[in-house]
Amino acid sequence: MRTLLHNARLLTMNETFDEHLCGWIVVEDAHIAAMGDGPVPDMHKAADEIIDVNGDLIMPGMVNTHCHMPMTLFRGLGEDVDDRLYRYILPLEKEAITPDVVRVGSNLAALEMMLGGVTTVADMYWFEQHVGRALDAAGMRGVVGQTLADFDPPDHNTFHEGFGLVDDLREEFRHHDRISASIAPHAPYSTGPKVMERVGQYAADHPDVKIQMHLAEMKSELAWCEKNHQMRPVALADKAGILRSGAIMAHCLELTPEEIEVMAERKIGVAHNARSNAKAGRGIAPVEAMRESGLPVGLASDGPMSGNTLDLFSQLAPASMFAKLLGQSRACLPARDVVQMATIEGARVLGLADKIGSIEQAKHADLIRVSLDAPRMNPIFDIYAALVFSASPSDVLDVMIDGQWVVTDRRSQTLEHQKVLGDARQVTEQFKKKISRIDTIS
Amino acid sequence: MRTLLHNARLLTMNETFDEHLCGWIVVEDAHIAAMGDGPVPDMHKAADEIIDVNGDLIMPGMVNTHCHMPMTLFRGLGEDVDDRLYRYILPLEKEAITPDVVRVGSNLAALEMMLGGVTTVADMYWFEQHVGRALDAAGMRGVVGQTLADFDPPDHNTFHEGFGLVDDLREEFRHHDRISASIAPHAPYSTGPKVMERVGQYAADHPDVKIQMHLAEMKSELAWCEKNHQMRPVALADKAGILRSGAIMAHCLELTPEEIEVMAERKIGVAHNARSNAKAGRGIAPVEAMRESGLPVGLASDGPMSGNTLDLFSQLAPASMFAKLLGQSRACLPARDVVQMATIEGARVLGLADKIGSIEQAKHADLIRVSLDAPRMNPIFDIYAALVFSASPSDVLDVMIDGQWVVTDRRSQTLEHQKVLGDARQVTEQFKKKISRIDTIS
Numbered sequence: 001m002r003t004l005l006h007n008a009r010l011l012t013m014n015e016t017f018d019e020h021l022c023g024w025i026v027v028e029d030a031h032i033a034a035m036g037d038g039p040v041p042d043m044h045k046a047a048d049e050i051i052d053v054n055g056d057l058i059m060p061g062m063v064n065t066h067c068h069m070p071m072t073l074f075r076g077l078g079e080d081v082d083d084r085l086y087r088y089i090l091p092l093e094k095e096a097i098t099p100d101v102v103r104v105g106s107n108l109a110a111l112e113m114m115l116g117g118v119t120t121v122a123d124m125y126w127f128e129q130h131v132g133r134a135l136d137a138a139g140m141r142g143v144v145g146q147t148l149a150d151f152d153p154p155d156h157n158t159f160h161e162g163f164g165l166v167d168d169l170r171e172e173f174r175h176h177d178r179i180s181a182s183i184a185p186h187a188p189y190s191t192g193p194k195v196m197e198r199v200g201q202y203a204a205d206h207p208d209v210k211i212q213m214h215l216a217e218m219k220s221e222l223a224w225c226e227k228n229h230q231m232r233p234v235a236l237a238d239k240a241g242i243l244r245s246g247a248i249m250a251h252c253l254e255l256t257p258e259e260i261e262v263m264a265e266r267k268i269g270v271a272h273n274a275r276s277n278a279k280a281g282r283g284i285a286p287v288e289a290m291r292e293s294g295l296p297v298g299l300a301s302d303g304p305m306s307g308n309t310l311d312l313f314s315q316l317a318p319a320s321m322f323a324k325l326l327g328q329s330r331a332c333l334p335a336r337d338v339v340q341m342a343t344i345e346g347a348r349v350l351g352l353a354d355k356i357g358s359i360e361q362a363k364h365a366d367l368i369r370v371s372l373d374a375p376r377m378n379p380i381f382d383i384y385a386a387l388v389f390s391a392s393p394s395d396v397l398d399v400m401i402d403g404q405w406v407v408t409d410r411r412s413q414t415l416e417h418q419k420v421l422g423d424a425r426q427v428t429e430q431f432k433k434k435i436s437r438i439d440t441i442s
Numbered sequence: 443m444r445t446l447l448h449n450a451r452l453l454t455m456n457e458t459f460d461e462h463l464c465g466w467i468v469v470e471d472a473h474i475a476a477m478g479d480g481p482v483p484d485m486h487k488a489a490d491e492i493i494d495v496n497g498d499l500i501m502p503g504m505v506n507t508h509c510h511m512p513m514t515l516f517r518g519l520g521e522d523v524d525d526r527l528y529r530y531i532l533p534l535e536k537e538a539i540t541p542d543v544v545r546v547g548s549n550l551a552a553l554e555m556m557l558g559g560v561t562t563v564a565d566m567y568w569f570e571q572h573v574g575r576a577l578d579a580a581g582m583r584g585v586v587g588q589t590l591a592d593f594d595p596p597d598h599n600t601f602h603e604g605f606g607l608v609d610d611l612r613e614e615f616r617h618h619d620r621i622s623a624s625i626a627p628h629a630p631y632s633t634g635p636k637v638m639e640r641v642g643q644y645a646a647d648h649p650d651v652k653i654q655m656h657l658a659e660m661k662s663e664l665a666w667c668e669k670n671h672q673m674r675p676v677a678l679a680d681k682a683g684i685l686r687s688g689a690i691m692a693h694c695l696e697l698t699p700e701e702i703e704v705m706a707e708r709k710i711g712v713a714h715n716a717r718s719n720a721k722a723g724r725g726i727a728p729v730e731a732m733r734e735s736g737l738p739v740g741l742a743s744d745g746p747m748s749g750n751t752l753d754l755f756s757q758l759a760p761a762s763m764f765a766k767l768l769g770q771s772r773a774c775l776p777a778r779d780v781v782q783m784a785t786i787e788g789a790r791v792l793g794l795a796d797k798i799g800s801i802e803q804a805k806h807a808d809l810i811r812v813s814l815d816a817p818r819m820n821p822i823f824d825i826y827a828a829l830v831f832s833a834s835p836s837d838v839l840d841v842m843i844d845g846q847w848v849v850t851d852r853r854s855q856t857l858e859h860q861k862v863l864g865d866a867r868q869v870t871e872q873f874k875k876k877i878s879r880i881d882t883i884s
Contacts, residue, residue: 075820079827080776112817278763279831281771308831309818314759317750321720321760325767329723334522375554376751376835378517378863379870381877385521389721389750393818394836421820428821435823 001403003027004047006040009372011059011383013343013358017336019383025058027365030177030403034361053369056397057383059339060358061119061366062312063346066212066250066271068125068303069134070097070105072112073427075304077435089305090151092434093126097154101427102127106134108424109310111415114140116311116393119366119401122248122271122300122350124184124212126155129169132179139406139414141366143248143350144169145184145212148191148199159195163202170209178402180208185242187214188233189224193240200241210246210351213237216259217251218282234259243268246351250300253277253285260286264293269349272341274319275309276302284322288333298346299338311393312342320388335384369398443845445469446489448482451814453501453825455785455800459778461825467500469807472619472845476803495811498839499825501781502800503561503808504754505788508654508692508713510567510745511576512539512547514554515869517746519877531747532593534876535568539596543869544569548576550866551752553857556582558753558835561808561843564690564713564742564792566626566654568597571611574621581848581856583808585690585792586611587626587654590633590641601637605644612651620844622650627684629656630675631666635682642683652688652793655679658701659693660724676701685710688793692742695719695727702728706735711791714783716761717751718744726764730775740788741780753835754784762830777826811840 003026010023012035020037026044027033034044074092078084102125113121123131124145132144146169147153148162156162170181185191185199203211216222216233225233234255237243245267252263252270263270272285290297299319301310308314316338323333347357356366372380376390399407406414445468452465454477462479468486469475476486516534520526544567555563565573566587574586588611589595590604598604612623627633627641645653658664658675667675676697679685687709694705694712705712714727732739741761743752750756758780765775789799798808814822818832841849848856 072817073821074823075832076823076827079824079831080773082772084772108817108820115817275759275763275831278767279772281766281769281774283767283770308759308827311818317717317756318760318763321717322767324723325720325725325764327723328725330524330526330721331522332723373863374836375514375550375557375859375863376753378550379515379866381516381518381870381874382521385518385750389521389717390517392834392836394816394834417817421815421817424821428823432823 001029002047003049003051004040004044005051005053005058007055008053008058009055009383010035010359011057012360013060013340014360023058025359027400027403030364032359032361032363032365035359055372057370057372058359058367059370060343060356061368061399061401062117062342063298063350063357064113064118064121064301064310064312065248065298065346065349066273066300066302067109067121067123067310069109069121069123069131070102070125071303071305072108073101073105073424073431075308077305088435088438091438092431093154094152095434096431097126099127099130102130103134104423104427106131107138107415107420109304110134110138110140111412111417111420113310114138114399114407114412115396115410116313117368117370117396117399118311119368119399120347120350120352120356122182122212126153128165129172132169132173136176136179137414139401139404141178141356141401143180143182143210144173145182147184147186148195149186150190150192166202170206174208180210182210182212184212187217187221188236189221193229193236196237196240196242200244203244210248211242211244212248212250213242214251215249216254218253222254232259234262238262238266248349251277251285252290253283255286257289260290260293260295264295268295270295270297271300271349272297272319273300273302273307274315274322276306278318278322279306284326286326287319287323288327296345296348297341298349299342313391313393316342316388335382335388338388339384365400365403367400368396371395371397443471444489445491445493446482446486447493447495447500449497450495450500451497451825452477452801453499454802455502455782456802465500467801469842469845472806474801474803474805474807477801497814499812499814500801500809501812502785502798503810503841503843504559504784505740505792505799506555506560506563506743506752506754507690507711507740507788507791508715508742508744509551509563509565509752511551511563511565511573512544512567513745513747514550515543515547515866515873517750519747530877530880533880534873535596536594537876538873539568541569541572544572545576546865546869548573549580549857549862551746552576552580552582553854553859553862555752556580556841556849556854557838557852558755559810559812559838559841560753561810561841562789562792562794562798564654568595570607571614574611574615578618578621579856581843581846583620583798583843585622585624585652586615587624589626589628590637591628592632592634608644612648616650622652624652624654626654629659629663630678631663635671635678638679638682638684642686645686652690653684653686654690654692655684656693657691658696661696664696674701676704680704680708690791693719693727694732695725697728699731702732702735702737706737710737712737712739713742713791714739714761715742715744715749716757716764718748720760720764721748726768728768729761729765730769738787738790739783740791741784755833755835758784758830777824777830780830781826807842807845809842810838813837813839
């Protein structure tokens with residue numbers, strides 16, 4: 001199968017940030033076979049599908065480096081409530097999360113992300129096998145992490161059971177093209193150093209299994225580590241051997257310059273949850289300092305109960321604005337860097353930069369087509385600024401993942417929009433009854 | 443003309459924040475004649491137009507309390523450049539801004555705002571008469587402020603000429619239903635106290651003319667006031683008599699608690715430019731402290747060269763997140779307060795709260811219909827959170843201003859979308875030549 005896309009404004013996000021104002025791409029099966037600017041060479045004109053994209057933007061699909069997909073079902077619950085984690089999330093998760101609920105929430109998340117231009121996601125949750133299956137069916141790319149924690153989660157009573165779930169996940173996806181299994185200790189304070197050590201060993205024994213974890217996210221975590229181990233979170237994680245090359249650490253707000261150096265030396269990747277951190281009133285992660293040290297930093301939605309939306313258009317402007325506030329200058333974290341973080345740098349965080357994240361020959365064809373037609377996008381003096389500060393997820397017209405059209409003309413081709421919404425509403429009606437009971441008790 | 447809208451999720455934004463899950467409204471000519479929840483009473487069923495809104499949200503049109511509409515034509519120019527004001531804006535404005543350019547930029551701004559759910563705007567720019575005419579033709583509501591400044595602006599060489607332009611503006615719109623004239627000294631440092639005094643006197647002589655000004659926006663303004671007048675900006679403005687009841691002050695970042703009290707006593711209104719302030723790296727305005735003192739604070743886009751977009755959906759999440767960062771708590775500036783600021787509180791800032799800003803009987807019919815169908819909007823545990831953290835300007839389906847449909851099915855009924863974009867692109871092509879000359883010289 002050969003597809004030719006032409007008459008495109010092409011943002012490659014390659015190393016030299018090449019932009020083609022009258023670009024074309026040839027996709028052959030799952031890969032980008034050829035690309036260029038100007039008239040399409042004759043040799044590329046024979047294709048099964050020829051699409052004039054009418055001057056719209058074609059750019060790499062976005063990479064969401066940290067998510068809890070099934071939590072779409074809790075979106076907006078306990079909004080603006082400081083103790084919402086213990087008041088709502090943990091009791092509800094314990095009582096309500098089943099494989100079927102995970103499937104329903106994952107479908108809603110996948111639909112939202114694809115419509116909003118996200119083609120790859122790193123997720124961590126309970127019953128993660130079912131998240132992987134939902135991503136597979138939706139046609140998305142993902143790194144799916146089975147979460148391990150000591151707070152009596154819905155899918156394992158002991159860490160022994162938890163590691164068993166990781167084994168199952170690995171078994172199911174070990175030969176999958178788009179989905180890979182990952183192991184996700186929740187956080188230093190919710191696994192303790194012993195389990196972190198065991199996770200480090202698991203990752204050493206299974207090099208195909210990446211580690212994902214929340215790290216240095218908040219002051220209470222610092223206090224826990226200090227009280228119980230007289231260490232800061234990064235030192236505790238490092239001592240446990242979990243800061244392995246390729247591990248994905250989410251949040252990373254509370255870092256000293258020395259800790260940033262340690263993380264850079266360990267060659268880990270960082271998932272920056274701009275909106276989620278700010279919404280919690282926790283602060284602004286030192287993104288520029290991390291990137292200057294050589295740490296790749298990707299953008300991330302976090303779970304929808306924290307960051308609400310799962311597309312990355314919602315994260316672009318906040319990421320830039322927060323960095324400018326932190327650095328007290330308009331020049332901090334310019335628009336192009338933010339788009340880089342949402343695409344190729346996010347791919348680096350997930351260890352996928354050789355496959356995706358930019359439009360380059362021989363890479364997998366994960367592409368999005370973005371309309372530039374909204375008044376708010378015009379005029380375009382700077383295409384990166386237009387994407388960061390003006391674009392919305394609704395501007396995404398078409399999405400291709402691994403050479404397959406999963407969204408065309410703003411409609412999902414792999415999921416039934418109304419059915420996905422209907423299933424989600426049915427589940428949340430059940431939640432509402434449980435919540436009113438929680439609110440009555442407290 | 444009578445229009446009945448029914449089967450609506452109705453967010454009234456009235457004093458008790460009434461929400462109707464199965465609401466209906468009757469609009470008679472320019473006004474809301476009746477409204478309610480549940481089955482539509484028989485007496486309201488005879489209407490010229492009956493629209494089933496299919497469960498979509500109907501809420502008040504949003505009020506953008508501070509803008510420089512024609513600057514759409516500079517959107518994205520000098521992005522991330524610290525000295526962009528002196529490097530790009532002022533030279534370009536001096537050379538390029540004409541009444542025709544103001545008209546073209548205003549049309550683009552009006553189109554963007556209406557499509558994004560803004561029904562009322564307070565604007566200040568050069569050749570403001572032409573902004574007023576563009577708003578009039580588009581069918582929008584506006585407070586149009588002729589700007590006065592000493593830095594050799596494109597439309598007046600002396601303040602005497604500037605006040606003449608204010609007279610002309612007032613003359614043109616004094617009997618207009620939707621547009622009212624305003625006088626807009628640029629800022630303390632660009633008019634000086636003498637001109638501020640004269641403006642205060644002008645407003646005293648013409649109670650129909652509101653004052654708009656940038657105030658306490660940045661550190662360099664504090665330094666100028668201190669150096670030249672040994673005062674802070676609020677004291678300088680107050681001494682000049684410009685902090686009159688009903689005046690609209692934009693930005694108000696650099697305020698002490700005592701200055702907030704002074705401003706509250708003077709009964710002014712504040713335009714909070716959340717994104718613009720952050721993008722400049724200037725900081726976060728003390729929104730909660732201002733509101734607690736009784737100052738009404740509306741949301742604002744600022745000019746599109748500063749805040750990029752002119753809809754207020756873009757401002758809702760930033761306003762809430764910045765307040766949470768400043769207050770270090772998830773509980774700061776909750777979602778409902780932010781929606782309030784974008785609607786009825788913005789109307790209070792502009793002195794229009796008796797006419798618009800909420801859906802109440804006898805108010806003018808400025809309404810927007812918002813689709814709740816995007817996956818990112820679902821489920822809805824909290825409609826305010828869905829609006830603040832998930833909605834996008836593209837979710838606006840229909841817009842009614844003063845009883846007239848100006849947008850239906852995401853299409854402008856008063857402006858030609860492609861012509862407006864085409865005109866804007868033509869003008870900006872001219873700018874690009876001038877900019878390349880600027881960049882070559884420097």
